[in-house]
Amino acid sequence: MSVPRVTLKLATSLDARIALGSGESRWITSAESREQVHRLRAAHGAVLTGAGTVAADDPVLTARPGGVAAETQPVRVILDSRLRTAASAKTFEAGPVLVYVSDPDPQRAAALAEAGAEIVTVPAGAAGRPDLNAVLADLGGRGIGSVMIEAGAVLAASVIEADAVDRIEWFRAPMLIGGDGLPVIAPLGLETLDGAPRYSRVEVRACGPDLWESYQRAGV
Numbered sequence: 001m002s003v004p005r006v007t008l009k010l011a012t013s014l015d016a017r018i019a020l021g022s023g024e025s026r027w028i029t030s031a032e033s034r035e036q037v038h039r040l041r042a043a044h045g046a047v048l049t050g051a052g053t054v055a056a057d058d059p060v061l062t063a064r065p066g067g068v069a070a071e072t073q074p075v076r077v078i079l080d081s082r083l084r085t086a087a088s089a090k091t092f093e094a095g096p097v098l099v100y101v102s103d104p105d106p107q108r109a110a111a112l113a114e115a116g117a118e119i120v121t122v123p124a125g126a127a128g129r130p131d132l133n134a135v136l137a138d139l140g141g142r143g144i145g146s147v148m149i150e151a152g153a154v155l156a157a158s159v160i161e162a163d164a165v166d167r168i169e170w171f172r173a174p175m176l177i178g179g180d181g182l183p184v185i186a187p188l189g190l191e192t193l194d195g196a197p198r199y200s201r202v203e204v205r206a207c208g209p210d211l212w213e214s215y216q217r218a219g220v
C-alpha cells in the first residue's frame with residue numbers, strides 16, 4: 001500500500017486572498033482557470049476538502065471539464081471532525097462520498113450515511129481532528145494514487161504543517177483584495193524563515209487572464 005501523491009490547489013487574488021472579509025469569493029479566478037481545475041480533478045484519484053468549504057460553498061466536487069462529466073470521476077472526500085456537513089449537501093447528490101471523522105456522533109453518522117456518506121473513523125491528530133496521515137494512508141489502502149486538496153485556509157495550513165504536500169497548483173487572478181481579505185493559508189506559527197516550507201517552481205503559464213503556477217516539494 002502506498003500513500004497517495006498530494007496536490008494542493010489554490011485559487012487566489014494576486015495578493016493570495018481567497019475572499020473578501022465578508023466571505024464573498026465568487027469568482028476571483030477566471031472561467032479558464034476554473035475549467036482547468038476541473039481537468040485537474042479528473043486527473044486525480046480523489047478530491048478532498050474540509051467541512052468549512054462544504055459549509056461555505058456547498059461544492060459538488062465532481063470533475064466537469066468543458067461542463068461535461070468526466071468519464072472517470074475522482075472519489076470525493078470530506079474531513080469533518082464534528083460531522084457538521086448537512087445531509088442535504090450537493091456533493092451527496094452525485095454519489096458516495098467518504099467522510100473522515102475521529103469520534104463520530106452516532107446520530108449524525110447515521111444521517112450522513114443515509115445521505116450517501118461512507119463514514120470512516122481514523123485516529124485524531126492536532127486539535128482532535130482526523131489525522132491527515134491516517135486519512136492519506138486509508139485512501140492509499142483503497143487504491144487511490146493521487147489526491148487533490150481543494151480546501152480553505154484551515155485545511156491548507158494543516159496539510160502543509162503535516163508536510164504532506166507534493167505539488168501546488170496555484171491559480172492567481174490579476175486582482176488585489178488587500179489585508180482585510182481572507183488569506184489562502186491559515187497561520188503556520190513559524191518562528192524562523194529556516195522553518196518555512198519551501199517548494200520549487202516547475203512551470204508558469206497563462207490561463208486566460210490568470211497565472212497558473214505549479215510548484216513541487218523542494219529537493220525532489
Ligand SMILES: NC(=O)c1ccc[n+]([C@@H]2O[C@H](COP(=O)([O-])OP(=O)(O)OC[C@H]3O[C@@H](n4cnc5c(N)ncnc54)[C@H](OP(=O)(O)O)[C@@H]3O)[C@@H](O)[C@H]2O)c1
Pocket residue numbers: 009010011012018019023025049050051052053054056057079080081082083084125129130131132150151152153154155156158159
Ligand atoms: N480559493 C480556493 O482555492 C478555495 C478552495 C476551497 C475553499 N475556499 C474557501 O475557503 C473558505 C472556507 O475555509 P475554511 O478554512 O473554513 O475551510 P476548510 O479548510 O475547507 O475546512 C476547514 C475545516 O475542516 C475540518 N477539518 C477536519 N479535519 C481537519 C484537519 N485534519 N485539518 C484541518 N481541518 C480539518 C475542520 O472543521 P471541524 O473542526 O468542524 O472538523 C476545519 O475547520 C470558503 O470561503 C471557501 O470559499 C477557497
